[in-house]
Amino acid sequence: MCGIVGYVGEQSAVDVVVEGLRRLEYRGYDSAGVAVVTAEALSVRRKAGKLANLEKLLAEQPISNGTVGVGHTRWATHGPPTDKNAHPHLDVTDRIAVVHNGIIENFASLRRELEVDGVPLTSDTDTEVVAHLLGQVFDGNLADAMRQVCRRLEGAFTLVAVHADEPEVVVGARRNSPLVVGLGEGENFLGSDVSAFIAHTRHAVELGQDQVVQIRRDGVEITTFDGAPASGREFEVDWDASAAEKGGYDFFMMKEIYEQPKAVADTLLGRVDDNGMLHLDEMRLSDEDIRDIDKVVVVACGSAFHAGLIAKYAIEHWTRLPVEVEVASEFRYRDPILTRQTLVIAISQSGETMDTLMAIRHARDQGSRVLAICNVNGSTIPRESDAVVYTYAGPEVAVASTKAFLTQIVAVHLVALYLAQIRGTKWADEIALHVSELADIPAAVDQVLETVEPMRTLARSMVTAKAVLFLGRHVGYPVALEGALKLKELAYMHAEGFPAGELKHGPIALIEDGLPVVVIVPPRSGRPVLHDKIVSNIQEIRARGARTIVIAEENDDSVAPYADTLVRVPVVPTLLQPLVATVPLQVLACELAHAKGFDVDQPRNLAKSVTVE
Ligand code: G6P
Numbered sequence: 001m002c003g004i005v006g007y008v009g010e011q012s013a014v015d016v017v018v019e020g021l022r023r024l025e026y027r028g029y030d031s032a033g034v035a036v037v038t039a040e041a042l043s044v045r046r047k048a049g050k051l052a053n054l055e056k057l058l059a060e061q062p063i064s065n066g067t068v069g070v071g072h073t074r075w076a077t078h079g080p081p082t083d084k085n086a087h088p089h090l091d092v093t094d095r096i097a098v099v100h101n102g103i104i105e106n107f108a109s110l111r112r113e114l115e116v117d118g119v120p121l122t123s124d125t126d127t128e129v130v131a132h133l134l135g136q137v138f139d140g141n142l143a144d145a146m147r148q149v150c151r152r153l154e155g156a157f158t159l160v161a162v163h164a165d166e167p168e169v170v171v172g173a174r175r176n177s178p179l180v181v182g183l184g185e186g187e188n189f190l191g192s193d194v195s196a197f198i199a200h201t202r203h204a205v206e207l208g209q210d211q212v213v214q215i216r217r218d219g220v221e222i223t224t225f226d227g228a229p230a231s232g233r234e235f236e237v238d239w240d241a242s243a244a245e246k247g248g249y250d251f252f253m254m255k256e257i258y259e260q261p262k263a264v265a266d267t268l269l270g271r272v273d274d275n276g277m278l279h280l281d282e283m284r285l286s287d288e289d290i291r292d293i294d295k296v297v298v299v300a301c302g303s304a305f306h307a308g309l310i311a312k313y314a315i316e317h318w319t320r321l322p323v324e325v326e327v328a329s330e331f332r333y334r335d336p337i338l339t340r341q342t343l344v345i346a347i348s349q350s351g352e353t354m355d356t357l358m359a360i361r362h363a364r365d366q367g368s369r370v371l372a373i374c375n376v377n378g379s380t381i382p383r384e385s386d387a388v389v390y391t392y393a394g395p396e397v398a399v400a401s402t403k404a405f406l407t408q409i410v411a412v413h414l415v416a417l418y419l420a421q422i423r424g425t426k427w428a429d430e431i432a433l434h435v436s437e438l439a440d441i442p443a444a445v446d447q448v449l450e451t452v453e454p455m456r457t458l459a460r461s462m463v464t465a466k467a468v469l470f471l472g473r474h475v476g477y478p479v480a481l482e483g484a485l486k487l488k489e490l491a492y493m494h495a496e497g498f499p500a501g502e503l504k505h506g507p508i509a510l511i512e513d514g515l516p517v518v519v520i521v522p523p524r525s526g527r528p529v530l531h532d533k534i535v536s537n538i539q540e541i542r543a544r545g546a547r548t549i550v551i552a553e554e555n556d557d558s559v560a561p562y563a564d565t566l567v568r569v570p571v572v573p574t575l576l577q578p579l580v581a582t583v584p585l586q587v588l589a590c591e592l593a594h595a596k597g598f599d600v601d602q603p604r605n606l607a608k609s610v611t612v613e
Helices: 013-027 051-060 107-116 127-137 142-150 252-258 260-268 287-292 302-319 328-334 354-365 403-423 428-439 441-450 453-461 476-491 500-505 528-543 574-595
Strands: 003-008 031-037 042-048 068-074 096-104 155-163 170-175 180-183 188-191 203-206 211-216 219-224 233-236 295-300 323-327 342-348 369-374 387-390 467-472 494-499 516-520 547-553 565-569
Touching (some): 003 096, 003 170, 003 211, 013 031, 013 051, 031 051, 031 096, 031 155, 042 051, 068 096, 068 170, 096 127, 127 155, 142 170, 170 188, 188 211, 252 260, 252 574, 260 403, 260 428, 260 441, 287 403, 295 302, 295 354, 302 323, 302 403, 302 476, 302 574, 342 354, 342 403, 369 403, 387 403, 403 428, 403 574, 428 441, 441 574, 453 574, 467 500, 476 494, 476 516, 500 528, 516 528, 516 574, 547 574
Parallel strands (some): 295 323, 295 342, 467 494, 467 516, 516 547
Antiparallel strands (some): 003 188, 031 068, 096 155, 155 170, 180 188, 203 233
């Protein structure tokens, strides 16, 4: 949510910053702006709308050739997405430019204070307040000014600023929102995440909470908000710029859908020894801690929450530990019962989702252990957790999650089996068997992708549908929720997922002639009773006029007579079925959005990394 870039070096700052913004645009696309510093002054350009609008403006009104600059791509919180609210924001002297991600919660009182002082405010944003406060306290050292101002701010913020009087310096600060440093040769970078500078360096530094960083061409200095020297954790990014290119696909989302077999394989890589035993090196919880656990709580948002629902089936099945799953934004406000024996699992692609971050802080305050399942190295949630299991999906650029979701499911299975291994609830040979079943999944997903073409035709035939329902049972229920979420996010259609058993308690009233209903049929071999019940459900909705789109395993002939469209998926164990059944639903949503003429990678109003509560 809001992407930030800072650069100091020898290259043209506007080129480096705009390129960084292009890679960060998934974080927000309500407006974009850039400020470049020269010895004389600041040059600023900002424009409402997508980055392309800013680039057009820059072509019409080129910016001076400085080598120090900042940039911003916005997801609006305070004030509509207009030119005047676009970042960077300036102080009254027009010599300080600030970009910001997050929400400054005490901005109203700070704004009143400035108004009393007669400072003219020109935007509706909370960010502009910071520019004026920096201007008031600046005494020749921008980092000092930033420290003073940050001590007065409440809420979540990443701030990056430049001052025309200190033209060799870019200063950043972070509390709760993300900021990483990129280390180059004779140049340094700041970014909301590493993609901001991945084209220039893979050497990064993760900043801690409440830190201020000053970058110059030849050095980086980190302090706390109080000015005490501090340091960050250095790490190497394990992917390069080409991983975040479209690579011949029309959309990032389609590319990421097709990367799923590799993402799943990479997430399994190196975690299983020759005897099929799991080793999760980043676990950082002792065997004793794991044996102590008496309850698991999973917290997450969006697609990651759906992966969490699947975690419940896997962990309870293999460990017999009770598992609660909760949307992170609801978790801490209901005063959940947490003890030292509770393991809280936070699932987050970005590692920055504010609701999830606040949930784990609450859990740790109560003494619980937190295990993060995360895709982004250097992000906040793993840093603040007791243990982390990384997913290896690589950079996910499309706003709607696909490959990260699949790898999250793999990771929850790994965690479930690992808990079972340490707690002794499964024999070694059983664990080895389940791990080998997971190892078969990349090939199964490949098979789905090879036979997914009919989903494109199906999507085109659904363009005029007003709503779509999704039904599933057992782990097919989270798949139904995920299928519906994808359609809402991308095709802007009313879509709902239901447990098929709930059909008769309400949703069936929605069925009318021609309403598309997607049904995920559980494997016949797993729980025949569930399978047979859902086949009855398909008949019930078909009798009422629904258009049935049935996802069933390839050897299941029982459903054919009741399916208007039958989508085949490979035979896999029941608990792993979401890994294959979700894929056609991703393709459906992507194709339907495209057929309706919508922006698949950057759907309206959404942002990939939601760093405000
Ligand atoms: C946003 C994204 C979703 C994602 C959710 C949670 O809503 O659009 O795709 O599932 O955030 O994000 P996280 O990074 O915590 O997995």
